[in-house]
Amino acid sequence: WTITGADIGSDTLTGFKRIEFNDGVLALDIDAGDTAxxxxxLYQAAFARTPDMPGVSYHMNDMEGNGLALENVANNFIASPEFKTKYGDSPSDDEFIDLLYQNVLGRSADDDGLAFYKNHFNEGTMTRAxxxxxxxxxxxxxxxVAPQIEDGIWLAS
Incomplete structure (x- = not known):
């Protein structure tokens, strides 16, 4: 990452997950398994919209500062009024899976994918979270999602 300032030139930074500025933080930990x-x-997948940054910050803090597991955050999303508005109060497994495909991947569930998730739900080996x-x-x-966050996630203070 190279940061350039009008009066001070530029610096190249490597190996950083977060860069703190006076007016916010740039989160660079955007790859698979990275908190930001x-x-x-998860926010985008749950609500099928661009996340609001205060919400992303809140959930990042839950995971990093409070030790909340990603599955707990997912359960909180599923219990939220916004999720229920998007997915319904109690969708069947078929409806839930198809809505995930539609809202996250922008397509209908294929037969193999639907069978995979239904099988795991029926066997109790996978939760909705x-x-x-x-x-x-x-x-x-x-x-x-990569094009939306490839330059990091700006978290205003």
Missing amino acids: GQAYR AALIGFAESPENISL
Whole structure:
């Protein structure tokens, strides 16, 4: 990363996850498994919209500062009024899976994908929160979201 200031020239920074400025923080930990990227993608996947940055900051703090696991954050999203508005109060497994495909990946569920998730739900080996995380952190979604966050996530103070 190279930072250039009008009066001071430029600096090249490597190996940093966050850069703090007077008016905010630039989060560069955006890859799979990185907190800022996970929070952004989970938010986008759950609500099918660009996340608001105070919300991303809040959930990043929950994970980093309060030790909340990503699955707990996903459960909180699923319990939220906004999620219920988007997915319904109690969608069937088929409806939930298809809505994840539509809202996260922009397409209908394929037969194999639908069967995969239904099978795990029926066997009790996957929760809806884990499925939401799976969609959010899937290679397909990471590629879809990458252009939005490739220069980092700006978190105004």
